[in-house]
Amino acid sequence: MRKLLPLLALFLLAxxxxxxxxxxxxxxxxxxxxxxxxLLESIENLRKGLAPDPVTIExxxxxxxxDMLLSHANPVAxxxxxxxxxxxxxxxxxxxxxxxxxxxxxxxxxxAVVPAxxxxxxxxQEEGYSYLRE
Numbered sequence: 001m002r003k004l005l006p007l008l009a010l011f012l013l014a015x016x017x018x019x020x021x022x023x024x025x026x027x028x029x030x031x032x033x034x035x036x037x038x039l040l041e042s043i044e045n046l047r048k049g050l051a052p053d054p055v056t057i058e059x060x061x062x063x064x065x066x067d068m069l070l071s072h073a074n075p076v077a078x079x080x081x082x083x084x085x086x087x088x089x090x091x092x093x094x095x096x097x098x099x100x101x102x103x104x105x106x107x108x109x110x111x112a113v114v115p116a117x118x119x120x121x122x123x124x125q126e127e128g129y130s131y132l133r134e
Contacts, residue, residue: 023056025124026132031064036076039134043083058124062093062117066102069111077108084110093117
């Protein structure tokens, strides 16, 4: 038994050194460039704060936050696209798009469209994602 204790301690130490994956869903509903920039800064701070652990982040945009995902007249488009390149997933609410008559072609490239943003948030939470609201 005494010979197993050092092996057990070594195993537990190795397990604690394994990077813990984090999964976060962020519900964005507010419009406005100031709020968008704050959200995008929060995403970067989240990634840095949890480093070196891997982080999966999905931002679900509904209501006024849909503007952050539009391809034209969007002052934060380049920041959104940089976040996408870093692995952040952006999803547009299909209900908001229909209500505002926004076609998928008006969105930035690589933006997912989900049927209902609020349902997407619930599904991610049921999958174990942490929930944040901006």
